[in-house]
Amino acid sequence: MTAPAIVRPIPAPVPEGQDAQLRERLAGPAPGPMGERLVLLHFRGRRTGRDLEVIAGLHRLGDGLFIATGSRWRHNFAGGAHAAMTWRGRRRPVELRLVDSFDRTVAGYTHLINEYGRAGAERRLGITINVDRAPTDEEVRDAVRRCGLSLVEVRLEEESV
Known part of the structure; x- marks a missing residue:
């Protein structure tokens, strides 16, 4: 049986202390x-009500900002939710909305894979590409469906003074 063209491997646990160092650096004034x-990302879990903080990769698609993820926390943003995002060392209010269009998600991942190239896409999107060429649209569609790859749209909100 041939391996799928794109897979999303389970990330290895982050070594003790490394995660805290990265969070501290991202939250600092000069990251x-x-x-x-x-x-x-700083948000409250819908089901648990707990305050959560996750590290995520930010991507530009056209004029918009997006998080590309397959992680379960993405479901907190179905239908949209207010949250906060620390970006460039500054915490700001945002609205996060899980993209509910399958075709838009596929188009976004296809664009990012082509823009970043194989090595960059693997590193920045948390995927493994098992073919020695750019994945076809159908292969990206399969990966989005099979791996739960999703996009979360980021809308920066005005800060109250």
Whole structure:
């Protein structure tokens, strides 16, 4: 049996302390180049009511900002929810909305894979590409369906003074 063209491997556990160091760096006033691509999302879990903070990759698609993820926390943003995002060392209010269009999600992942190239897409999207060419649209569709790949739209909100 042939392996699928794209898979989403289960991430390895982050070594003790490394996660806290990354969070601290992203929240600091000068996060460096990684502060452009990585953000901290601060939100309340819908079911648990707990305050959560996750590290996520931020991507530009057209004029919009998006988080590309297959993680379960994405469901908190079905229908949209207010949250906060620390980006470039600054915490700001945002609205996060899970993209509910399958075709729009496929188009977004296809664009990002082509823009980043194989190595960049694997690193920045948390996927493994098992073919030695750009995945076809059908292969991306299959991966989105099979792996639960999703996009969360980020809308920056006006800050109250």
